[in-house]
Amino acid sequence: MTDITASPAGYDIHNPSITEADNLLGQYIPIHYHFQMLEDQARMTGFKAALNYLLADGGKVLDMGAGTGVLSFLAAQKATKVYSVERQADLVECANALLTENGCGDKVELVQGDARQYLPPEPVDVVVCEMLHSALLREKQLEVIESFKQRYREKFGGTLPIFIPNASILAVEPVSADFCFQGYHAPIAFFEDPGSLSTRYLSMGETKPYAILEYQADNAIELSFDGLLSINENGCFNALRFITKNILAMNLEQGSTIDWMNMNLILPIKHPIDAKAGDQFQVRFKYDAGGEISSLINAIEVIKA
Incomplete structure (x- = not known):
């Protein structure tokens, strides 16, 4: 069993390793809040159903703002490859451990980086981006997706992947x-x-x-x-x-x-x-x-x- 309890950075909301740069994608979300999101049944069942419906077997997925990695895990049930990007170092460490624990670490390539700058090395079929907040405040869902579309078209051509949410x-x-x-x-x-x-x-x-x-x-x-x-x-x-x-x-x-x-x-x-x-x-x-x-x-x- 992989130990996921230890982290050199810690999970405190006042974590001194969290800099202003870490807040550029919106609010710094403490890891315990990400754990609470795992308990949101409407969220979890909704994204699972959407991935099952929209993602073909053997498809490729990009998960922007991976958090604990749960949406990458759900995508990996049908995808051959999932590219995943997350800004916060403590979340990257946690997600890597959890993805390995759940047997899909080989399918998911998790990168620490800014989703507004990251592109996968190859075209993908589906993009999952759950940087969603009430009234689309605080988190940079729109900014991240608009930046992605411009850079993706420049690199891979005019056909965009399917987005979840639509x-x-x-x-x-x-x-x-x-x-x-x-x-x-x-x-x-x-x-x-x-x-x-x-x-x-x-x-x-x-x-x-x-x-x-x-x-x-x-x-x-x-x-x-x-x-x-x-x-x-x-x-x-x-x-x-x-x-x-x-x-x-x-x-x-x-x-x-x-x-x-x-x-x-x-x-x-x-x-x-x-x-x-x-x-x-x-x-x-x-x-x-x-x-x-x-x-x-x-x-x-x-x-x-």
């Missing part, structure tokens, strides 16, 4: 949020499980998509919304719910999709509003994918129409 859909919804905790008022950003909506955050109206990002297409890094949100419930309109749905694979013949949703993001608006059913509000915001949550909070404008 697309991400971003939407926004007005909510009435209870920001009071044992008498302590805290109107700050919160996350919400999309599979079990909290009674703290009640929908007040329609949900509107503001971005549909197909990863095969070219996408701008800047994301924005300038539109009307209609209210259908009386109450205090004091927050927005940001919804992120990832289409991992599409079965066009059956008209079905394999989906996975990031956590919903609840963000307060600057000035709570006593709203009534039938009211409409002009909502505007603009931010860069991969930016900090604060960049979106600060950009939100809400005006009664």
Whole structure:
């Protein structure tokens, strides 16, 4: 059995070996959080199903942002070769040990490097990139994929691999949020499980998509919304719910999709509003994918129409 418990760098969130360069791809994600992602059944079953559907036996795969290596492992069940790149040294060490432990170290070539600069030595059939965060904030999913497509075309020609996810859909919804905790008022950003909506955050109206990002297409890094949100419930309109749905694979013949949703993001608006059913509000915001949550909070404008 391979010992995966020891690491010279350690797994502390305050690990002094983590430099500013390590944060270029987004937030530094401590290894214990990657372990928690292994327990996300919707994530794991979704990516496994997408790989089983889209990857032909004997295909070749690139995994950008390998983390613990689990998606490389799933790909290796059908692929003859998986190229995998991960920036964080402690994760590379952990993933190498786990991949060997799981009997696919010979199929997976794991490289420590920047996914925005790495290219596999040969064309691949499928690219897996799970640098996904609510509203596509904090992690550099779009930047990494856009950089990859440009460099891949230059090296291998115009035909791109299949991407998992195929697309991400971003939407926004007005909510009435209870920001009071044992008498302590805290109107700050919160996350919400999309599979079990909290009674703290009640929908007040329609949900509107503001971005549909197909990863095969070219996408701008800047994301924005300038539109009307209609209210259908009386109450205090004091927050927005940001919804992120990832289409991992599409079965066009059956008209079905394999989906996975990031956590919903609840963000307060600057000035709570006593709203009534039938009211409409002009909502505007603009931010860069991969930016900090604060960049979106600060950009939100809400005006009664």
